[in-house]
Amino acid sequence: xxxxxxxxxIVVTDLERSRxxxxxxxxxxxxxxxxDAAFLESVTGIKGAxxxxxGMKHQTSQLVIELLHFNNPKPLxxxxxxxxxxxxxxxxxFSVNDIEHTVSRLKEFGVTFLSPVRTWEKTGKRLVYFHxxxxxxxxLAQYPEEELGRxx
Numbered sequence: 219x220x221x222x223x224x225x226x227x228i229v230v231t232d233l234e235r236s237r238x239x240x241x242x243x244x245x246x247x248x249x250x251x252x253x254d255a256a257f258l259e260s261v262t263g264i265k266g267a268x269x270x271x272x273g274m275k276h277q278t279s280q281l282v283i284e285l286l287h288f289n290n291p292k293p294l295x296x297x298x299x300x301x302x303x304x305x306x307x308x309x310x311x312f313s314v315n316d317i318e319h320t321v322s323r324l325k326e327f328g329v330t331f332l333s334p335v336r337t338w339e340k341t342g343k344r345l346v347y348f349h350x351x352x353x354x355x356x357x358l359a360q361y362p363e364e365e366l367g368r369x370x
Contacts, residue, residue, distance in 0.1 A: 225273070225282040226310065228354060233287040236351040237272050240283060242327050243312065245274035248282060266290050283310075285351075300353035309347065311357035317344050320358055324348065 230236040237247065250272045258267040269288040287293070298304035314320045317335055325331075332347040335358075342362040350356045 223281055225284050227271075227284040227286050228310075228351075229286050229288065229293050230351050231287070231293055232351070233270060233272060233285055236285045237274065239351050240274045240285070242324065243276075245276050245283065247272055248275040249273040264291065300349050300355050302347065302355060309355040309357050310350075311345075311359050313359050313361065315360065317346065317358050317360035321346060 228236070241247075250270070252270045253268070255266070255268045258269060259265060267288065268290040269286060271284050271286045274283045274285065302308060321331065321335060329348050332349075335344050335346045337344050344360040345357055347355060347357050
């Protein structure tokens, strides 16, 4: 029934700031557009909807991250967006080869982390949470080589 996961849409308050953030993570802009207001209204059901988006791709994945900014109406705030125990979509996780290097690089850009890198003893997976644009919760994950083999 499902061929593959196609994209993940993230509504943001500042499209340019969010685009730059994902570029730090190695994503590249694949498409950018102002959305046709009549079409956006027909798809979302939001009267007078207007906005623009940037589609970001990473060379190691087929998943596109769509950063969507609504000019009208103003984006709704989700006060619980960055909490790990909130109901609904919780976080976006990225698998990395060298978690310490990635953390260090992101810190150079002002990214703060919720904790030091931790190891989940059940699998040996190393992970750390951090906040992206607009407080969106994200995770870096580094898997032991033997665990990677089982996941493929």
